Amino acid sequence: MPRPQPIYFEDGAPAVFDTPSKKIEFYSAQLKQAGFDPVPRYTRPEPGPAGSYRLLFGRAPMHSFSRTQTTHLLMDVMSENAVWVNATEAGRLSLKSGDYVRLRNQDGQLSNRIRVKATERIRPDCVYMVHGFGHTSRELRFAFGKGASDSQLITRYKTDPLMGGTGVNVNFVTIETEA
Amino acid sequence: MSRYGMVIDTRRCVGCHDCVVACKTENGVPEGYSRDWIVEEAHGKFSTVQLEIRSERCNHCDNPPCVSCCPTGASHVHERGGVVLGYAR
Numbered sequence: 001m002p003r004p005q006p007i008y009f010e011d012g013a014p015a016v017f018d019t020p021s022k023k024i025e026f027y028s029a030q031l032k033q034a035g036f037d038p039v040p041r042y043t044r045p046e047p048g049p050a051g052s053y054r055l056l057f058g059r060a061p062m063h064s065f066s067r068t069q070t071t072h073l074l075m076d077v078m079s080e081n082a083v084w085v086n087a088t089e090a091g092r093l094s095l096k097s098g099d100y101v102r103l104r105n106q107d108g109q110l111s112n113r114i115r116v117k118a119t120e121r122i123r124p125d126c127v128y129m130v131h132g133f134g135h136t137s138r139e140l141r142f143a144f145g146k147g148a149s150d151s152q153l154i155t156r157y158k159t160d161p162l163m164g165g166t167g168v169n170v171n172f173v174t175i176e177t178e179a
Numbered sequence: 180m181s182r183y184g185m186v187i188d189t190r191r192c193v194g195c196h197d198c199v200v201a202c203k204t205e206n207g208v209p210e211g212y213s214r215d216w217i218v219e220e221a222h223g224k225f226s227t228v229q230l231e232i233r234s235e236r237c238n239h240c241d242n243p244p245c246v247s248c249c250p251t252g253a254s255h256v257h258e259r260g261g262v263v264l265g266y267a268r
Binding site: 061062072073074076077078086087088119120121122123124 | 193194195196197199200203204210211213221223224225226228230
C-alpha cells in the first residue's frame with residue numbers, strides 16, 4: 001500500500017504538515033481549544049519519597065536489550081550491569097565501586113544484587129542501570145543471577161496528558177547494602 | 180619496508196568493545212582474555228564532567244618488552260613487521 005505521506009522530506013521540497021497553517025506550530029490554537037497550553041510548557045516532575053533516587057535506565061553498546069546475555073563473547077566484555085550512583089552520594093552512603101547492593105522501589109520490589117558504580121557521570125538524585133540483566137530463568141545458565149533487572153523495579157508509569165505517551169522514569173529506589 | 184600503524188579517532192569512540200570482540204574472534208583469543216581493551220575515564224565533577232574513552236591495544240614497539248621477556252618465543256616480531264603471537268612456538 002502506498003504511503004499517504006513520504007517518511008522523509010525530499011531535499012529542498014516544501015514541508016507541509018497536517019495543521020491549520022500547514023506549518024510547524026509553536027502556538028497551537030487546536031491545543032488551546034482542547035484545553036491544553038497552546039505553547040508547550042515545562043512541568044517540573046514530581047519528586048520521589050525522601051531519601052530515594054529516581055531510577056533511570058538505558059543501554060550499553062555491547063548488548064542488545066535482554067537477549068544477548070547468553071553470548072559468551074559479549075558477556076566477556078560486559079558480564080553484569082552496575083547501578084550508577086553519584087560519587088558524592090556513594091561516599092555519603094559508604095559505598096564504593098564494586099560493592100554489591102540491592103535496590104528496593106517505592107512499592108517494595110527488591111532487585112537482585114547489583115554492583116555499585118560510583119561516578120560523577122550521574123546527578124545526585126538519580127541512579128542508572130543498563131537494561132537487560134538480572135535474568136530470572138535458571139535455564140539461562142550463563143546469564144542467570146548476573147546483575148539486576150530495571151524492569152523488575154518499574155511498577156509505575158505515567159501517561160502524558162497531551163499526546164498519550166507513557167513514561168516509566170517515575171520509579172524511585174532506595175539502596176540496601178548487601179552483606 | 181612498510182611500517183603499519185593504527186590510527187584511532189578517540190573523538191568518535193563510544194566504547195562499544197566491538198574492536199575487542201573482533202580481535203578475540205579473529206585471533207582465537209580464549210574466553211576471559213583480550214589483546215585490546217577500552218579505557219573509560221571521567222574527569223571533573225558533576226555537572227561539568229568530561230569523558231574520555233580510549234581503545235587501547237598493542238603499539239608494536241620498536242623494542243617490545245613483551246618479546247624480550249617471553250620465555251617461549253611465542254611473542255615475537257614478525258618478519259614483515261609487527262609484534263605477533265605464535266601458537267606453534
